[in-house]
Amino acid sequence: MFKYVKHSVEKIDGLALVTGEEHYTNDFSFRNMLYVSILHSTFPYAKIEDIDDSAARAMDGVVEVLSYKNVKKILYTTAGQGFPEPSPYDSVLFGDVMRFVGDNVCAVAAETKEIADAALAKVKVRYKQLKPVLDFEKAEGSSTVIHQDDGAFPKIPVFYDASKNIAAKVEAEVGNFDDAFAKSPKKIEHQFYVPYASHCALEPHAAVSYLDFRGRLVIISSTQVPFHVRRIVSVVAEIPVSKIRVIKPRIGGGFGGKQEVLLEPIVALVTWRTKRPAKLVYSRKEVFTSTRTRHQYRTTFKVGYNKDGAINALHLDALENSGGYGSHALTVLANAGSKTLPLLNKIQNLKFTGRGVYTNLPVGGAYRGYGATEAYFGYGQIVDMVCEDTGCDIVEYYKKWTIKSGETSPIFKALGEGKEGVAMIVTSTSLNECIHVGAKLSGWYEKRKLYGGDFNKGKRDKRGIGMVALMQGSAIPEIDMASAYMKMNDDGSFNLMVGATDLGTGSDTVLAQIASEVLDTPVEKFIVTSSDTDHTPFDTGAYASSTTYLSGHAVKKCAESIKNQILKVGADLLTVSIGEVEVEESRVVVRRKGKQDHHQEVSFAEICQSSLYQKNQFQIQATASHVSPKSPPPFAAHFIEIEVDTFTGIIKLLNYVATVDCGTPINPVLAEGQAEGAIVNGIAYALFEDYYFSPQGILLNDTFGKYGMLTAHDIPPITVKLVDSFEESGPFGAKSISEININGALPGIANAFFNATGKRLHRAPFMPEYVLSVINE
Amino acid sequence: MKISFTINSRKRDLELQPNETLLNVLRKNGLTEVKSGCEEGECGACLVLLDGKPVNSCQVLAMSVRSKKITTVKGIGTLHSPHIIQKAFAQGGADQCGFCSPGMVLAAYSLLQKNPNPTREEIAEGLDGNLCRCTGYVKIVEAVHEAASKLRNEKSQAE
Incomplete structure (x- = not known):
């Protein structure tokens, strides 16, 4: 059916990546470049009474020191979101209050990195320590107020109460929860905890800046959001947007961690003041402590249901640890509800309540899954519990109760991103097929029965299998915007310029495939330029599972406009009417009564040469923008088989099957890769990833070695099967796939654990000592 | 100096x-x-x-x-003359962000020098020192397996 779409085309940058030709931010250096190092707070909560940088400035090679003393305090949010941002304006570039260990005290720019680092040690900072809040369950209403008298405010009209340490609050209800819960014959209430986590993109955050020949500021950055970087740097560094160009070269992974504007304003200020290039590259330790994290969460589920398993009432209460600042606090919180509660859309009485609270701990932010991961840990187990208690087969239960094509959930409208959401009817789902195929591939029925029977009796190593169904979204409806520009060249090739940001996901390739399909021209005919604020049109950036669905649609519209122009010129050259021609294999051909006349055709090259040089001259070119009126959910079913060593508490994964509905996979191999990467990240988060703090709020496991990372040797057999549906609002039927699959491991492993042991896991990560304590309860 | x-x-x-x-x-x-x-x-x-x-x-x-x-x-190979391992990585989707790829490709190269016919288990063990956050390693192990087979074929044809 498709010629270029739904084909596993090799990434257009693939060979350049694996031969080391491609450049990442840190690979760019310039003559006379300054190296920037940051002094970070060693106290979780402190007021800086004075900074004496004279000794540092006196050092040979030190050129500039930036601190609150010489940088204007402009309130903003570091969150790279659409404007006005839903995150509170509670940050300044350099402040005199330190709100977590790792907060920025000052920056030193010097001739070498060694000098900059040495100069940091010479900066004398006089701190007045304040009593910190290091327990997020005690933050709300604490006598310690974290944002006091700093003018922090919400940029959009939402609830915000810094005096009570509340960075964000979300509430929504459909039906009447209390009433329905009270009347339910069966009730359960469970509380779940998920920890902090680091994105662990292999490339540490980096930014390099310089002035171009005409004195404009150019920032090269490892960012997911180049256009947000331009806007925010303009505000914080007080440089006009017209004077700033932001380029994202290749980027070594993002996962949400680089949807944050942290380093760019600092190098920008150094360059703007000194007129010299500046480079700032974070160490791995700084990435762990001073960038952004997955928010720590507590979720509480209250569920009332009938003896047949039908849920009457469900209340999800979420408490989110936002850390020292409220970056993404509101929207991650809202997504904890909006990406879970619509899944079982037949529940009539739903309530969501959530608070994001300030603490003196590292700052949360965007992280693949974005609230959904945090909430699915409990949501996926609750469904398993209800089924277990009522004797329902969970596979059939999900098939029956999940949202279907043509159906909606009132939650879509009730929970938006800082405002009311957008009502939406689901028009594509193959979830039931996913569940069916996944059950088959994982040997679900045989194993579930086997492990639930006598198999594990008397054994030290007990086996179990668990499953969970999932959904996410595709872009933020009526907020995110993407655009594309194309022009045709004389040999029939095309320049495709997109603001979209390829994080290694292969979106440059996927977008070229979409244009290829429209124009029936091979992918190699498209020269893709992406993520350069001077040379590509606007795109909100790579987040919210949006690029294929949203930017892809902009590219499709743009290519269609190009196609119309090509057809017009082609028909003119062939002296036929436009209704008689069509595009076929890089040519315009005449087709009459469904038959192609082989004598009448003109190549794309001839068409472009004519339009550029010969007749009715003009440049064949087009632009298109796209905003989506909906955010069609991708769906997935995950089946996980585990073995628990009941003597040590070690959980070993034996098999992982994921079936995924991402609509039409534009590039199946790249889509599978998204799923596999997310699954392994999810497994690591479930089993061991965590932040360990000293009693003083200092992160203790701030290296890959201490934090723990899965290697090729650690992963179980993983099977990903794409089960297509066709989403009419997406380009060639596509939805998203990047985030959803990180949500399965937590509930899936926990459900398998119950199958093996009859016990429930309420706290992640599932470290052996915790697992053992649950087994021995 | x-x-x-x-x-x-x-x-x-x-x-x-x-x-x-x-x-x-x-x-x-x-x-x-x-x-x-x-x-x-x-x-x-x-x-x-x-x-x-x-x-x-x-x-x-x-x-x-x-x-x-x-x-x-x-x-071991360049854009214009890539090594079989590099081609296998690019063709098999073993490269996402590509930041780990130079190290990962060399680890694979080193492994295949010692063991031209590794099992998937041996490949995973051979790549144990290289982290990747994007791929989940599935396609990397596959690509190395594929490359090993192609290298063996090339060698047997040369002999």
């Missing part, structure tokens, strides 16, 4: 300080295909071959390897 190195079969005189790591010296001199991911010897992004043996260049003092042959990922 200036020290002579043999990098990718080419003699080069590089300026360095006695306490500098090989990673820093290589990157400072334009060999940016050697990536810096942690500078603690844990991620493998900076892996190079020293006399054919894989090492994390962030853990090696440049001074200490002056007499050894250094191979970066460009030493």
Whole structure:
């Protein structure tokens, strides 16, 4: 059916990546470049009474020191979101209050990195320590107020109460929860905890800046959001947007961690003041402590249901640890509800309540899954519990109760991103097929029965299998915007310029495939330029599972406009009417009564040469923008088989099957890769990833070695099967796939654990000592 | 001081300080295909071959390897003449962000030198020192398996 779409085309940058030709931010250096190092707070909560940088400035090679003393305090949010941002304006570039260990005290720019680092040690900072809040369950209403008298405010009209340490609050209800819960014959209430986590993109955050020949500021950055970087740097560094160009070269992974504007304003200020290039590259330790994290969460589920398993009432209460600042606090919180509660859309009485609270701990932010991961840990187990208690087969239960094509959930409208959401009817789902195929591939029925029977009796190593169904979204409806520009060249090739940001996901390739399909021209005919604020049109950036669905649609519209122009010129050259021609294999051909006349055709090259040089001259070119009126959910079913060593508490994964509905996979191999990467990240988060703090709020496991990372040797057999549906609002039927699959491991492993042991896991990560304590309860 | 190195079969005189790591010296001199991911010897992004043996260049003092042959990922194949392993990575979707790829490709190269016919288990073990956050390793292990088979075919045809 498709010629270029739904084909596993090799990434257009693939060979350049694996031969080391491609450049990442840190690979760019310039003559006379300054190296920037940051002094970070060693106290979780402190007021800086004075900074004496004279000794540092006196050092040979030190050129500039930036601190609150010489940088204007402009309130903003570091969150790279659409404007006005839903995150509170509670940050300044350099402040005199330190709100977590790792907060920025000052920056030193010097001739070498060694000098900059040495100069940091010479900066004398006089701190007045304040009593910190290091327990997020005690933050709300604490006598310690974290944002006091700093003018922090919400940029959009939402609830915000810094005096009570509340960075964000979300509430929504459909039906009447209390009433329905009270009347339910069966009730359960469970509380779940998920920890902090680091994105662990292999490339540490980096930014390099310089002035171009005409004195404009150019920032090269490892960012997911180049256009947000331009806007925010303009505000914080007080440089006009017209004077700033932001380029994202290749980027070594993002996962949400680089949807944050942290380093760019600092190098920008150094360059703007000194007129010299500046480079700032974070160490791995700084990435762990001073960038952004997955928010720590507590979720509480209250569920009332009938003896047949039908849920009457469900209340999800979420408490989110936002850390020292409220970056993404509101929207991650809202997504904890909006990406879970619509899944079982037949529940009539739903309530969501959530608070994001300030603490003196590292700052949360965007992280693949974005609230959904945090909430699915409990949501996926609750469904398993209800089924277990009522004797329902969970596979059939999900098939029956999940949202279907043509159906909606009132939650879509009730929970938006800082405002009311957008009502939406689901028009594509193959979830039931996913569940069916996944059950088959994982040997679900045989194993579930086997492990639930006598198999594990008397054994030290007990086996179990668990499953969970999932959904996410595709872009933020009526907020995110993407655009594309194309022009045709004389040999029939095309320049495709997109603001979209390829994080290694292969979106440059996927977008070229979409244009290829429209124009029936091979992918190699498209020269893709992406993520350069001077040379590509606007795109909100790579987040919210949006690029294929949203930017892809902009590219499709743009290519269609190009196609119309090509057809017009082609028909003119062939002296036929436009209704008689069509595009076929890089040519315009005449087709009459469904038959192609082989004598009448003109190549794309001839068409472009004519339009550029010969007749009715003009440049064949087009632009298109796209905003989506909906955010069609991708769906997935995950089946996980585990073995628990009941003597040590070690959980070993034996098999992982994921079936995924991402609509039409534009590039199946790249889509599978998204799923596999997310699954392994999810497994690591479930089993061991965590932040360990000293009693003083200092992160203790701030290296890959201490934090723990899965290697090729650690992963179980993983099977990903794409089960297509066709989403009419997406380009060639596509939805998203990047985030959803990180949500399965937590509930899936926990459900398998119950199958093996009859016990429930309420706290992640599932470290052996915790697992053992649950087994021995 | 200036020290002579043999990098990718080419003699080069590089300026360095006695306490500098090989990673820093290589990157400072334009060999940016050697990536810096942690500078603690844990991620493998900076892996190079020293006399054919894989090492994390962030853990090696440049001074200490002056007499050894250094191979970066460009030493086994280039954009215009890629190695079979590099082709297999690109064709098989084993490269997402690509930041781990130079180290990962060299680790695979080193493994296949020692063991031309590894099982998937042996491949996974051979890549144990290289972290990747994007792919979940599934397609990397597959690509190395595929490359191994192609390399064996090439060798048997040559014989």
